[in-house]
Amino acid sequence: MSDRGGSIARDGGDLDGFHVGHVPAGAGTEVSDFASEWDEVSFATRVWERQVAEGYRVDLRVHVLRGERLIDLTALHDFLADYHERDPAGGEWVELAHPDGPGLIGVGEAFWLVEPGVAVDVLADPERCDRAGLAATARAITRAIASA
Numbered sequence: 001m002s003d004r005g006g007s008i009a010r011d012g013g014d015l016d017g018f019h020v021g022h023v024p025a026g027a028g029t030e031v032s033d034f035a036s037e038w039d040e041v042s043f044a045t046r047v048w049e050r051q052v053a054e055g056y057r058v059d060l061r062v063h064v065l066r067g068e069r070l071i072d073l074t075a076l077h078d079f080l081a082d083y084h085e086r087d088p089a090g091g092e093w094v095e096l097a098h099p100d101g102p103g104l105i106g107v108g109e110a111f112w113l114v115e116p117g118v119a120v121d122v123l124a125d126p127e128r129c130d131r132a133g134l135a136a137t138a139r140a141i142t143r144a145i146a147s148a
Helices: 073-083 131-139
Strands: 013-015 018-020 030-038 041-052 055-066 094-098 101-106 109-115 118-124 141-143
Touching: 013 041, 018 055, 073 101, 073 109, 094 109, 094 131, 101 131, 109 131, 118 131, 131 141
Parallel strands: none
Antiparallel strands: 013 018, 018 141, 030 041, 041 055, 055 118, 094 101, 101 109, 109 118
16 A cells, blocks of 8 residues: 655645545544546545554545547446446436536445546545535545646
């Protein structure tokens, strides 16, 4: 597990072309990055966790998703339901107004389609971050400004 320490504890830094502008106060300060692929969609993931008696507990995850199958918000929703092994018809999702594109927010998760083929998925422990905090975190994740 890599620890990025306090340098990106509240400003989450850059992740695969996106800037994580806000990390909720309840999120741990142990930060790790991962890259993976599932069902032809690549994931760049950053995880914030904290040490607990049983080991570590994840408080916040940010996934940047890239794949041709992510063509619209419905396709993204269905892909994430399959990935997270939940009923696509389940959950109480409401519209998330995100500056980068259309999205949905539910209990502990927010996601949006940035453009066809690119999406962001944010998962927060609902015991440490309420829906308003999750929405604020999600809206603060925006495309990183490329330096000249």
